Structures are given as structure tokens and as C-alpha cells.
Amino acid sequence: MKVGIVGGTGDIGEGMALRISQVHEVILGSREVERACASSDACVKTLEEKGISCTCSGVSNQDAVDGAEVVILAIPFQHVAATLSSLTGFEGKVVVSPVNPIGRKEHFFFAPPPEGSAAQLIGRLLPPKTRVCTAFNNIAAGSWKAIDTPLTHSVAVCGDEPAARGIVIGLVNSIPHLAGFDAGPLAVSPMVEAITPLLLNIAKYQKMRDVGIRFS
């Protein structure tokens, strides 16, 4: 499967590339192709040094959309609207949102847009036939990047089209030890996104790092 990562030079995007490029062909996008190529080269080098083969290339964000069957939006919440307004060609694509709208006072809190969640905002901003799903919302960048440690997280997948959820659950399950769970329509996504600020609070108050979640 060809997996495009929009925002692939951020912490989360780079971490995802390290894991997903071992199993799928990753096209890692950025606003600047040079930075995308640098991140892609770093990914290949890191894995090569461990004797792990991978498939990863650096492209523009638009090429990451155009060339992929599944597009992951690895962008901070505050950049979602601007990034999506600069891109086209999402019709018919499976688009994965790992985006979480988070605020911070003393503690971290869920700060959703009026639509209810980042994924629902993305659903409104993209063309009607885009197959928007959530996945990977509750995995910290540090966990993605710690490639010597298996990712044993559970991943809740939401989306309004069951077939698209099935494709995304398949992508999740293709990454060793990750387990995808069907969580139903996109209206469930606020509950998935809200877990991330909770995990940040547990990390803060319980003094842990990169807290993850498992369902059983």
C-alpha cells in the first residue's frame, strides 16, 4: 500500500515514517521538498543502520496526496485549515487524521473546534467524497520514534464509511504489535481525540513519559 504522510517532517510524521516504511511504501510530504527528502533520508539511514529495509521517499505535500492510496495528515491542529486549503485531489482518498486539538492551563484539556473534533473539522474542509477516518491519535511521537521498542498500543478507528474503516484498521494491524479497533462513525472521534490530553495529564501528574493506551 502507498501511504502518504502530509507533514512528514514533524515529530509525529517522522516517527510514523520509521514504522510504516518497514511495511509499506511511504511518500513523505512537506511544504518544502528538500526538507521532505532530508527526513526521508534520515528515516532510511536510521533503519539501514539497524539492518532494516524500508521504502521511503521525500515529496511535496501535494505529491504525497496525489501518489498515495491512504493519506495521513500528520499536522498540528492549528495548521490543519491552512494546510488543507493549499492542497487538492482528496476526492475518493482514505484520509487518516491523527490530529488532536489540545489546550493547556495548569493541566492539558480537550479543546475541540465547533464541529466537535479535529477529524470532523477535516471532514467539513475536505471534499464530500473524501473518506475521512481517525487513527493513531493516542500514540506519542516518542513512542513512534523508539523503534527498538514494539508499539503495543491499541488504535481506535472512526469513520463514516465502514469500508474505509476496514482499510485503516488493516493499515494499523499491518504494523507489528499495533491493534486496530473499530470505534464506529466519525461522530465518535471526539472521544478518541480527548484521550490524548488525558494521557498528557497522566504523564505529568503520574510522572511518566509517552503514556499509551490499550483496550482489552
Add this chain to the structure above:
Amino acid sequence: MKVGIVGGTGDIGEGMALRISQVHEVILGSREVERACASSDACVKTLEEKGISCTCSGVSNQDAVDGAEVVILAIPFQHVAATLSSLTGFEGKVVVSPVNPIGRKEHFFFAPPPEGSAAQLIGRLLPPKTRVCTAFNNIAAGSWKAIDTPLTHSVAVCGDEPAARGIVIGLVNSIPHLAGFDAGPLAVSPMVEAITPLLLNIAKYQKMRDVGIRFS
């Protein structure tokens, strides 16, 4: 520790009594003392048949508040206001809310009161010196009651007073295999309560039962 369970004859309350009475003295409350005694007797009998000793007695809800060091409000969200208005004597007590406000359409969703969460509503309804915490929000009644299966859940504990959180985390950790996690102030409780409708959705769409959660 003396643990009072208000609403102890409901599914969740009966399940909690089965687990907690093995470790602590449970005073199981109900609006009708006869029903509380019946639930308490059933708890003792169920455990006796397995050769497990316990301490459990049936009392009124008011006696469950008055006699306990920690009071668990095992009541459905829609009964919270009426139940609390009928009880007194909460000042200085550690009060644990496992309550989740949940709505249902096609899917389950988080339906909090204007205060933000059930726990925050409870905080507003009880006297200012009540030490309100959340705990046990994400454990299904069926899991509490399946006493041959260890409860391996993680439990997020919120509350505005760190010492009260510590007492509740101690209670959680005293139940074999359960693990309490400090999640910070009561303002974090919406994120904890919202996990329960997500787990119900995963149970529905992934075809599972009594889905639980673990942090790691």
C-alpha cells in the same frame, strides 16, 4: 478502610462490593435497607461459595455516607442530583464518582452537564469541603462481577486535592491487579468519563464485551 457504596444494589455497586469487600469493610447502601441487606447477603454468599472471606453489610444510603471514610457514588448519572439532595454529611469525606453521563443515538456519546462532567456536577452539588475524586469510571459492571477474572484495568484518578487523590489511588491499588494513575485535578474528569462511551462503541462496532482500558 471503611468503604461506603451509595447505590450499592445496582449492577456496578454490586460488582464493586464483590471486589472491594475482599480487601476492605464495605457498607453497601440503598434507598431501602432491605434491598441493601439482600445485595450484601448475595455478595457474602457468592464469595463464601468460592471460599473467599469478605466484610460487607447492608445499610441505608445515609448510613453508607455516615459510616465510611471513602464514599463511592455508584449511581446512574440521571439519579445523581436527586440522590445527593436526599443525603447529608459529606463534609470532609473522600467521595468517589465512577459516574459517566452517556447518550445514545446510533452510537454512544459523551453527554456531560454544563459543569463539564458528572464529577464536576457532583462537586458543585456537595458541600465545598467534600473531597470529590473520580475513579473506576471505565470498568464495566460485567467486569466487576466476573470475579474469577482478575481486574487488570488502569484507573485514572482526578480530584482537586492531591492528598484525596492519593487516598483513592491507594484504594484502587489495594484491589488486586488494578492500577491507579494520578490524572490531576477534577477539570480532567471530562476526558476520563468520555472514555466510557468510546469503550461502549468499540464493544458495539468491534463486537466485544465489557471492553476495558490500560495505560502504559
